[in-house]
Amino acid sequence: MTTPASPTLADRAAEAFAAYREGDRERMSELVDLLTPVLWHTARGQRLDQTSAEDVIQTAWIRLVESADAIAEPQAVLAWLITTVRREAWRVLKKDGRAIPTDEFPEGEVGGIPASLDPAAEAMLREDQRSLWRSVSRLSERCQALLRIIAFVDRPDYGAVSEALGMPVGSIGPTRGRCLAKLRSLLTADPSWSTR
Amino acid sequence: MSLDDFTALADGAIDEIDVRALAGLREFYRRTDPMPSGLTDRIKFELTLAALHAEVAQLQELTLSGSGARADAQPLAPTESVTFTSSRFSLMVTVGSGPQDAPSGTVRIDGWVTGGPADVEVRVGGTSLSTSTDAGGRFVIEAVPRGSARFVLRPHATDDGPVITPAIEL
Numbered sequence: 001m002t003t004p005a006s007p008t009l010a011d012r013a014a015e016a017f018a019a020y021r022e023g024d025r026e027r028m029s030e031l032v033d034l035l036t037p038v039l040w041h042t043a044r045g046q047r048l049d050q051t052s053a054e055d056v057i058q059t060a061w062i063r064l065v066e067s068a069d070a071i072a073e074p075q076a077v078l079a080w081l082i083t084t085v086r087r088e089a090w091r092v093l094k095k096d097g098r099a100i101p102t103d104e105f106p107e108g109e110v111g112g113i114p115a116s117l118d119p120a121a122e123a124m125l126r127e128d129q130r131s132l133w134r135s136v137s138r139l140s141e142r143c144q145a146l147l148r149i150i151a152f153v154d155r156p157d158y159g160a161v162s163e164a165l166g167m168p169v170g171s172i173g174p175t176r177g178r179c180l181a182k183l184r185s186l187l188t189a190d191p192s193w194s195t196r
Numbered sequence: 197m198s199l200d201d202f203t204a205l206a207d208g209a210i211d212e213i214d215v216r217a218l219a220g221l222r223e224f225y226r227r228t229d230p231m232p233s234g235l236t237d238r239i240k241f242e243l244t245l246a247a248l249h250a251e252v253a254q255l256q257e258l259t260l261s262g263s264g265a266r267a268d269a270q271p272l273a274p275t276e277s278v279t280f281t282s283s284r285f286s287l288m289v290t291v292g293s294g295p296q297d298a299p300s301g302t303v304r305i306d307g308w309v310t311g312g313p314a315d316v317e318v319r320v321g322g323t324s325l326s327t328s329t330d331a332g333g334r335f336v337i338e339a340v341p342r343g344s345a346r347f348v349l350r351p352h353a354t355d356d357g358p359v360i361t362p363a364i365e366l
Contacts, residue, residue, distance in 0.1 A: 032239050040231040061239050132220045151221040180214055181206035185197050
């Protein structure tokens with residue numbers, strides 16, 4: 001039943017980070033390529049504009065280099081970076097007098113998705129993507145932000161990442177939790193979402 | 197859906213349908229809000245600076261072979277020169293097409309460093325080519341791949357950190 005597991009994002013990151021810490025400095029570049037996409041979606045999910053998102057992500061990487069030896073387990077580097085980007089994003093939002101995404105329901109631009117996509121962007125989406133967008137835009141901002149992060153990590157890493165994000169993890173592994181359950185119930189109710 | 201049904205759904209284990217919804221979400225965000233293309237390079241540059249304790253030189257002037265302004269992202273045309281300055285060095289580089297038998301897609305770089313002899317490295321993509329200046333501060337690097345390039349200067353005379361330039365398009 002079980003096939004040999006291919007290394008997940010967290011595994012590959014842990015391997016590169018461990019090698020970097022043991023002196024193979026070139027491996028940092030690989031780590032940046034691996035993890036920056038999920039960090040981009042972490043920062044943008046917190047409603048940061050593009051420039052602030054870039055700044056926050058750069059800060060997190062500099063922090064990682066500065067505190068590389070303080071991270072106990074290389075396996076934790078993915079969750080550490082996501083957590084650092086979220087904290088930095090909150091710091092920026094607070095400084096600008098803006099609110100951290102909460103369970104309030106969306107109004108205007110949330111989670112980096114405009115409440116209405118521009119027509120050109122929308123035309124590029126397939127029907128199932130439009131259906132997904134309709135459902136996602138009905139989630140709370142917090143849920144949008146969390147699912148946006150989870151969408152960019154591999155399934156075996158959901159547990160560790162969810163935990164770092166303060167989402168409950170069931171005793172037998174990652175449960176859907178409220179956000180994913182809400183998305184699923186919205187999608188199931190949408191006839192244009194195909195479960196193919 | 198009743199509250200009990202919703203609670204049961206939330207407490208259920210993630211299955212294939214959830215995984216597919218998340219994969220769809222990933223594709224959706226990639227399309228609607230992609231990571232900027234130069235972001236990872238900018239991060240690597242920042243990390244390199246932090247690791248080298250390097251000084252960043254300023255791009256000072258662009259000597260145009262033709263007339264008129266030109267976007268910075270455009271590759272330098274043959275015979276175009278750029279000058280970088282830092283507190284310790286100035287570096288002028290001129291891009292040429294090199295000999296006729298040079299590999300295609302490569303350029304020859306003629307450079308001149310003032311401020312003392314130094315090792316010169318050019319980094320383009322994953323490639324790094326190095327040389328040293330002569331007594332007059334001149335150097336030549338042949339067969340440099342085209343692309344976004346940075347120069348790293350390491351002075352012979354002192355233990356000071358290197359000087360690194362902003363990227364230029366070759």
